[in-house]
Amino acid sequence: MNAAVKELEDFRREVASWLKANKPADPGFLLPQTFMEVGSEEQLEFLREWQHKVWSAGYLGMAWAKEHGGQGVDAIYQSVVDQEMRRQAVPICFNVIGLGWAGPLINDIGTEEEKQRYLKGILSAEDIWCQGFSEPDHGSDLGNARTRAERDGDDYVINGSKIWTTMGNYAKYMILLARTNPEAERKYDGLSFFLAPMTVDGVSTRPIRKLTGEYGFTETFFDNARIPADCLMGGEGAGWKIAMKTLQYERGAEAGAAGGLAFVRIVIDDLIQQLRDVTRDGKPVLEDPLIRDQLVSLIMEEKAISLGDRRSGIPALTSDYPMSLPLSNKLRWTEYARRMRQFAINAQGADGALFVGDDRAREGGFWQRAYLNSFSATIGGGTSQVQANIVAEHVLGLPK
Amino acid sequence: MSVIGSTAMRFDEEQSMLLDYARSFCADRGGLNAAREHLETPLEYSPGVWDEMVAMGWTGIGLPEELGGSGLSIGAAVPVAESLGKALMGTPLLSTLLAAQLLLRADSKAAAEVLEGIAGGDAACVAELESEDWSALPRTTVIDDAGMLQGQKRLVMDATSARWIVVTAVAGADTALAVLDATTLDDDAINPRVLIDNTHRAADITFNGVTPLAVISGASVLAALRDYRLLGALLVAAESTGAAAACLDVTVDYLKTRKQFGKLIGSYQALKHPSVDMLTMMDSARSFVYHASSLLGSEPLDKDQEVACRMAKAQATDALKFAGDRAVQFHGGMGFTWDCDAQLFIRRAQGAQQQFGDAQHHRQRLAALLLDD
């Protein structure tokens, strides 16, 4: 073993034992599986404390600069931490919009002052971030966003509303896409990007209840909200380009994340475990030939995605369509997750009809809740249909 | 242990060179026009092309150097098979490589002469099937008391071009391999069939008391046959993956040029999104075949390798079937014609599905491997 490999192995062991010793006990209430499901104060405080603890121990933002609250070491150390977190199934580091998108964006194109101001709070979970892209009338068609930002002296005055704002009611800052010039010849050129405070007068939020019955996102209203002009990022009219860059982080085509477990990955093994004790025609459902055939198809689908991740690192094996694997990653994972969870419920037989809250629901209704929540990822961050358009146009070169 | 199992993916310098070379060679000598030239002729390839492949040492892939082979693992045939498929080339190469693997794994000493012949450029094939049930063991083809081969085999791939034929047969209570010199067969022993995949050739063979060059029996035969079937599944999977990629190219080209209602039809999502499905299914197949290729060595196949080969076959032939199916549909009236290249792919797809077991067959075996322990 060379020195670098040994150092990494030692580090892995250190992280593993730290996580083991510090992993919080089951809080006795349902924890979110993704950051899009944080819907109560108790969940929020629990997760905030956990993320703070992980960061204090030096395991978050490993690749970010020391002076910005990071550790200033190679990104591989963060991967080790994240792998161990997944392995030990610890709670998520929920400030994902900050850790995964806003933070990397600020790191990559922000000014030194912006880095000083924002990065540390993201890591420590002191400052929760949200994303104000979608509007009631413009979701997939983001380029038509209408929320106005008008320059007035040293401020911008914001008017309009955003919707589906994940953690909008908890956030201190928003990455905001707003229109500074309604007359611009191309609609995209009239958009600007802001690192906007949510704690000013004129900003209000209304929690929206999800199909699971829980909360997780809000509608966000701006009523003559004044934010300082230096919240503008990258100059007026640069908003679309910056928003697209943000979406690349969000959809996994570009790295740079501060790390941490963003969501609990439910894998096929969890499902198989469940299928061992459900029966159909008086026999374990795992013996049903049709179930087995579908199950094997799902196993193959999950395996193919994992293999694809590896293959994408070997250029000779991607040369037909080099961007295919990274650009279709979100589409494939999220669609797979949705189908797999639906299959799990179907396989439960009559119990598949039960939900969280019923004492007979299998695993407390875990699969039912997970299935309904799985749409968060096939809709959020660009719907599967929009993702398919992107792959068709950018990988296959089909016309718009 | 996760049911997903190994996710190894290795690709070394030698394979990379082979892939580059195979890609450009096949693109140059094969392709849709070349495939069409041979559609209604007895051989689906030009003998000159075969000679060039031999000169590059391709028939020696998977054979040890002392037998005249390349010393590369049979996994190295994956990029070659993929390239052949992409160029829709129908040559006896895969049949030959597989016959060599079967002999090598059963008893390389008894078959040394044949293996050296193969490494030197002789085409070979395996005669196995006796009924429409491809996975059944031989029952009616026997080696009689006089040591002569009697019986009939069906749908033997590349029988017409083979110099050596390896026949599965019953010898006493055992399953045995009879190795034949094709020139010792009766004149009318080989009867070509008409295949749905008109880019490949197969024939039935009748044996009326032929004396084998060698007979191999014993436990190693069953193990070798099992590996042969898995490797066959893998190489057909690789070939199908290449064909699926070519089919996607042909289809996408059409979607970018054909206009209806004043727009390029490629801008319609009813065509766009299934095209993405073609791409992702093909991508999965490529991942599986390269994964399997990374795992293979010269040892008998273990569970991970078996899983990998079966997954590759199930995925790749389904990917090609879907691609061929959509290719016909997306070409409209043109798609229904002989002249449209979509037919080559959908026919290839139906043929490939049946070779070495269809997708459902492999999923059934995978279920046992993955879910029962």
Ligand SMILES: Cc1cc2nc3c(=O)[nH]c(=O)nc-3n(C[C@H](O)[C@H](O)[C@H](O)COP(=O)(O)OP(=O)(O)OC[C@H]3O[C@@H](n4cnc5c(N)ncnc54)[C@H](O)[C@@H]3O)c2cc1C
């Ligand atoms: C759980 C969750 C969390 C979210 N969090 C945030 C957040 O924090 N911040 C934020 O800004 N947004 C957030 N979103 C919003 C999300 O990005 C949008 O919902 C999404 O982009 C779709 O927009 P829409 O809801 O307006 O649907 P629409 O765009 O109206 O889509 C309706 C249907 O039409 C289809 N469709 C639309 N356009 C096309 C097209 N061109 N081709 C084919 N089909 C099309 C869609 O696929 C969908 O099926 C979140 C959404 C969810 C579900």
